[in-house]
Amino acid sequence: MRTVNSFIGSPVQRVEDLRFLRGRGQYIDDLVRPNQLNAAILRSSVAHGRIRSIDTKAASAIPGVQRVITAKDIGPKVPTIVIRLQPLPQLEPFQQPVIAHDKVRYVGEPLAVVLAESFAIAEDALEHIAVDIEPLPAVADRAASASNKSLLFEAHGTNLAITYDVVLGNADQAFKDAPYTRREKFRVDRHAAVPMEPRGLLAEWDAAKGKLTVNGAAKVAFFNRRILAGQIGLPEDSIDMIENDVGGGFGARGEFYPEDFLIPFAARLVGRPVKWTEDRRENLLSLQHARDAECDIEIACKADGTILGLRGHTVTDMGAYVRTNGLVGPRNMVQFMNGPYHIPNIKLQSHLQFSNKTPSGTYRGPGRYETDFFRERLFDLVARDLNLDRVEFRRRNLIAKEQMPYHCPSIAPYPQVTEYDSGDYASAFARCLKEFDWAKKAELQGKLIDGRYHGIAVGCFIEGGAAGPKETAKFVIEADGSFTLSVGSSAIGQGLETVFAQIAADALEVPLDKVRVFHGSTNLLREGFGSYHSRAVVMGGSAILSTAETLRAEMRKTAAQRFGCAASDVTIAEDRVTGPAGKSMKFAELAGLSADGEFANHHHTYAYGTHAGHVAVDARTGHVELVDYVAVEDVGRIMNPLTLKGQVIGAVVQGLGGTFLENFVYDENGQLLAGSFADYLLPTASDFPVIRSFLMEEQPSPINPLGAKGAGEGGIIPVGGVIANAVASALSSLDVQPRGLPLSPSRLWDLIQAARQHASRAAE
Amino acid sequence: MKLPSFEYAAPTTIAEAVALLAERGGEAKAIAGGQSLMPILAFRLAAPTLLVDLRKIPGLDKITIGKDGVRLGAKTRWRDIQDDARLKTAHPLLVAAISHVAHYQIRNRGTVGGSLAHADPAAEMPGIAVTCDAEITIVGKSGTRSQPAAKFLTGALSTSLKPDELITEVRLPPWPQGRRWGFEEFARRRGDFAMAGVAVFYDHDEHGRAKDPHIGVIGAASHARRIPAAEAALNGRAVDETTILAAAEAAAAGVDPSDDIHASAAYRRALVATLVERALKRAAA
């Protein structure tokens, strides 16, 4: 690619901002249709039970209520939601039905849909639906699940959905011969994406045209269209899924949920547009949960700290069903537990357990946030045992640049293999230590200053990106000489319209404001693959490159015909094509010219980096202040440093939320106790004011023409491990060892008390 | 979370408001700033058939400072307290406590009367009212009555207010110059309800020892209360390290908090001791 332009790499200010800042975004709840009905969902207030009856008579009689839909209206075979990523036939029985019909398995599971003239009336009607559920014992946590005393899927005979196996080398042999081993248990509690915009859908059925239009799509609209078409009995091209502005996704929004069937079904049933939005209480209860895993792992090392092996298992609480992407986190957790470190012998199992909780799925850095916490905590304990500097221990074990591409262990029962594409982990590590000023800060470790204990820690990570199989793009030259770019990638707030315009403008060698980007919706392209696994830049961006090349060839060919010259004599720049002898044509004269293209790829990219943190702990209140935090990441090639830095800082703060504040606490009956923003605590502006981000692009990815790597999730991945290690470092004189997240003040205080009691008993 | 249905009235006098409340026999609720009531309605935890809006009633939002202390009209907003420069000296403890209330937008609407009527166990205003022996003036269909804050608060989210009654004013006793005071609160995030909060003040006797100490706590019991045992540990003594620690220990023993999803009872108890210690150290400094 020539470099006439250089928008790629520039901190271009976002075009999206022009409407968002003025309040002119078009989010799903901003849409309205004449004659629309408003939907409200009745959700189970019982975590586990058999449905005896649902009586909708009283609700239906309320003035303003048009219809109340239950499973009966859907038919004898209630559709289920397929597993989108890494499906396996043996997991099909655990797919979620679009509406509960025989059993309910979690508080929040949809039971009925009320259609009314206003949202308020629809919500009023919910209270008048009489539901009779025979309660069954709730499976409230992993231990209850594993005991199999109460089963979610009786026919399956166990609450274990599946076990994954990761094997590399010969771990048992390595442990037998190892001079040093250490075994530990760690735990991360339940938290999730919680985007600021609740979900919504607006479905319209045009009976005359046989066309179903669904607004409110996000993330993977084409895939969801395929699912819906199969469930509702319509051909795919009779359905349009339209992506509007989306208020955050983080892996959770946009996957197929029960409402993604129920609302279009309702629209078709009643022949009026149906609009639905969830409120925050429903959002916390219904948008897929994440994390909620524990591990029992063991490491083997040489005396000099060289890691010989890693073995053990993890157990993830999946919630009540296997969601579209519910397998990703538990899989990543074991397949990538080694992170950027060389571990030649690995034997890990990942157990996926059901419980009567909201079904889980991906949230930024799925499985990776948990596993980095497990691994990095173990590393600091090992370094202390072996009397090694924690920095040196890590440096010794980081995968070397010369080992790239680095073959990752495979994970049964999946046949695919993956490898780290490129990386100089030591370089990012060194950069982080320098920016953080580790040498100077190390003097503070464990010291009590002005009533607070100070501690520091460092952690390294990789983030996988660029899932295949492909992505699509299309250019059209418009009547005014501008270029319309349609992409199969989805926007969720990451600045797609701007970053893709940068890539397109560079590739076409035209001014930035000549490119307008449309995204996500199924009526733009024949197929598309969406945004997840940080794939948009690599997959969508590379599709743009190849499509731009095709378009430029078309432009030259057309101009050459009109100029009567060779295509190679035509240049494209600014606002026109130019041929020999001063002939030229403005782009507007090429209006209608178009090009379709795609980029296919089955290799993942691996961005990587290092974070370091400095905390000050008030041992009496358990409060932890984040004094300094440095995030370094090498992303292969930076598209837009302004937007990327924003992503990193946002992701770090999400990680801090999961590390200190956020927790979906359930009681023993499967009732969600943190069901509103009063109890599910998100970070605010005053909590973490100091976070410094540094971006590197020393090691481009060899697997795509941009050289880029997916980079949206790295910021969150190492946070838990770094913070917990920093707290342990601060409280090393008390030997406080955090083994679970979140680290609330109360829990930290408990650990401190227990450590003090243990110490005084030992002293006696 | 749309609100349930209700009728709405905005009377122009207290008498009118009381009559409307009395008429509905417990099915009506008064609303001022709405910062506590609106979320309750949004969660459909209450479904009054009539809201009686106090916004048109004049004269309930004055802050009067005189010989009998600081009088806060029931519609005084947190913002009004923060904006009134006189209160920095007339009642610094009140000002310090109110700076912890909620957030910027809420402080523009939330009122003193609303907070007292709602009686959240972790709210600052009930804590200050109890600690400072405030008198609450209440108007109902049987007339006007006055009640000390400690008697007014009867439990978590419950007060002695009858369905037809409105708070019209809170009077904090006069605050002498030279009084020692401290306010310490700990919440998970800025503006959250306190996991515990402590307000302390004392005067000096002729020997420089603590006289008539008041130590009040929020967030560690069903409602804000003073801790007599902690006050006794301080009373008549020089406020030094030993006394402070004794008072703190007595405070921890004198509260009986419960567990919730944010903190254990043991933690809250220890937190009360820590906050009493820190508040007293501030007061003595």
Next chain:
Amino acid sequence: MKPAPLSSQFEVNGKPVKVTLSPRTTLADCLRHELRLTGTHIGCEHGVCGACTVIVNGEAVRSCLMLAVQAEGAKVTTVEGLSRDDDLTPLQAAFRKHGALQCGFCTPGMITTAHALLSEEPDCDAARVREVLSGNLCRCTGYIPIVEAVLEARAAYRKSKG
């Protein structure tokens, strides 16, 4: 029950409005659905997230915690009223420059809150900005660029005040 709709008159973004609504309609829903000013967003409906923040008589309030009828006689300003067609305001330009928004959903509430703060306190410091914005949740940015933007915008508010 179906109480009779109530009429209210107030001013929104400098224009008089008259609405007739059921009493239980919040100001947020009135602005969004009755007046079609959809810039004000609803993120929680229980007064925590701040996405619904509007300015009433010069003060930032949570419009989901106010009934539409309570706005009777008031001057209400929404994000639309703080915007121009031709150009971004200095506050908006500062947000854009610092990358202080990503998905944009919390942004109107940040803009109205920051405007209210800077109008009264153009010399506020970083700690004050963070304290005031702590009542507005954002899930995308991590807040640091928002605070930077508000601090930069102070200059424009100082000019107009002094």
